[in-house]
Amino acid sequence: MMAALRYEWLRVTTIRSTKIMLVLALVLSAGLSYLISGLGKGAGDGAPVSLDWYTAFGAPLGIAAILASVMGAQAIGQEYRFGLIRLTLTSFPRRAQILVAKIAVVVLAGVAVTAMSYLGSEIGLALHGQPVPASDIVAPDSTYFLRGLVYVVLWGLSAFAIAGVTRQTALGIAIPLVSGKIVEQLLGVFLVDRAPWLVAHLPWSSADRWLMSGGFTEDPVGWAAIATFAVWVAGFLLIQAVAFIRRDA
Numbered sequence: 703m704m705a706a707l708r709y710e711w712l713r714v715t716t717i718r719s720t721k722i723m724l725v726l727a728l729v730l731s732a733g734l735s736y737l738i739s740g741l742g743k744g745a746g747d748g749a750p751v752s753l754d755w756y757t758a759f760g761a762p763l764g765i766a767a768i769l770a771s772v773m774g775a776q777a778i779g780q781e782y783r784f785g786l787i788r789l790t791l792t793s794f795p796r797r798a799q800i801l802v803a804k805i806a807v808v809v810l811a812g813v814a815v816t817a818m819s820y821l822g823s824e825i826g827l828a829l830h831g832q833p834v835p836a837s838d839i840v841a842p843d844s845t846y847f848l849r850g851l852v853y854v855v856l857w858g859l860s861a862f863a864i865a866g867v868t869r870q871t872a873l874g875i876a877i878p879l880v881s882g883k884i885v886e887q888l889l890g891v892f893l894v895d896r897a898p899w900l901v902a903h904l905p906w907s908s909a910d911r912w913l914m915s916g917g918f919t920e921d922p923v924g925w926a927a928i929a930t931f932a933v934w935v936a937g938f939l940l941i942q943a944v945a946f947i948r949r950d951a
Contacts, residue, residue, distance in 0.1 A: 706794050706803035710777075714807050719776060723769045727815045731762035731822030732829075739830040755835040756842055759823045760913045763850045766819035767909075770858030771875050773811040777804050777862055779871030797947045805939070808862045812855035819854075820847070843915050845925070852928050853912040856935050860905070863938035867945050882906025905934035 714720055735758035781787040794800040827833055835841065857878060865874025886907040893901050902908075902921045909931040914923035922930045 703799050703803070706799045707806060709790075709794070710800070710803040710807040714773070714777065714811060717776075720773065720811070723773050723811075724814060724818050727766050727769050727818040728822040728825075730765050731819040732826040733822075734762045734765070735759065735823035735826030736829055737826075739827050739832055755827065755832060755839050756846060758827050759820060759847065760850060762819050762823055763816070763854055764910075766815050767854045767857035768875075768879060770812045770815045770854050771861030771878055773815070774808045774858035774860075774862035775865035775871045775874030777808050777811075777865075779865035779869065779874050782869040783871060798943075801943060801946050805859065805862070808858050809855055812858040813851065815858075816851045816854045820850075842913075843924075846913070846915075849912045849925065849928055853909055853931075856928070856931050857906075857909060860931075860935045860938055863935065863942040866942040867938070878906050882910060903930050905931055908934075 738754060738758045738761055741754070778787075781790055790800060791797060824833065860878050861874040863874075864877050865871050868874065882905075886904040889904065890901045890907070908922060908927045911921060911923045911927035912931075914927070921927075
């Protein structure tokens with residue numbers, strides 16, 4: 703198992719795209735948080751308005767999730783694309799071990815992307831002279847940043863699972879993005895009266911409600927939304943595990 707983990711860690715840390723994704727997470731988050739904190743300036747004394755300090759951390763995580771999905775999809779899709787999966791499985795014939803190692807590395811990649819996003823957001827806020835929240839700012843609950851981290855990690859894992867099932871890196875990246883931002887929104891319009899329970903529990907649109915506090919209200923929000931998304935991701939990973947172990951390379 704340790705050999706499989708070392709193999710996957712060496713792979714992810716030596717490819718150029720990993721460094722590019724981390725730099726993009728830092729730069730794009732810094733730029734977006736700088737813009738958000740600027741828009742949040744009051745007309746009078748220039749102090750940021752209520753939740754904009756925290757929004758400067760939460761909003762860039764949408765970008766971070768996409769970057770994590772690129773890294774997650776590449777963790778397995780690239781090997782299928784270039785035929786390298788056969789070499790991997792020759793070196794590690796116990797497929798369950800290499801699959802667990804890949805999942806572990808995808809989780810670590812999601813943590814790293816989130817950390818860079820948070821760092822970039824802090825830089826953007828600091829450039830506006832607001833490195834810490836003002837005393838009068840209404841803070842979200844104490845798990846706000848942890849929920850953001852779990853959101854990004856789960857998004858990366860969903861891309862990893864889809865890329866593994868389809869054997870296509872591009873589909874692993876595109877399906878979560880297109881489904882969450884377009885398809886599920888359209889389903890919400892057509893099914894909101896016929897199947898509201900389904901609309902409230904669609905995977906990626908549920909994930910996007912991570913930043914809202916509370917439990918199950920009209921829709922699952924906060925940790926409830928994260929839990930809904932986690933169940934979907936677990937299902938995707940289960941399908942991928944069965945396909946990975948039983949299908950030919």
